[in-house]
Amino acid sequence: MQTIQITLPDSSLEQAVLRLAKQQQQNLADFVIAALNYYVQEKEKAVDLNVPKLNPLQHCQMPSVILKSPNESELIFSDIENSGVFAKQLRQQAW
Secondary structure, three states: OOOOOOOOOOHHHHHHHHHHHHHOOOOHHHHHHHHHHHHHHHHHOOOOOOOOOOOOOOOOOOOOOOOOOOOHHHOOOOOOOOHHHHHHHHHHHHO
């Protein structure tokens, strides 16, 4: 058995712990032990994630939207001839 001495540096935390202990109708030591016990039990619980394995063929579908090839005028940055110079200008403008 271990003896633990705790100093709460924040008075609002101290008042909150005392209020919670009073709500649970426990003295402070029993409340802190119960809180530590609950925390340890929650941390030691194994997390079981049940993720069903899905068949991709059952969940896929053909695209319903027919995409057309964009015109040269609709392309973004189609007016840029030298990408290196353009990137250098962007960096200079950012700084």
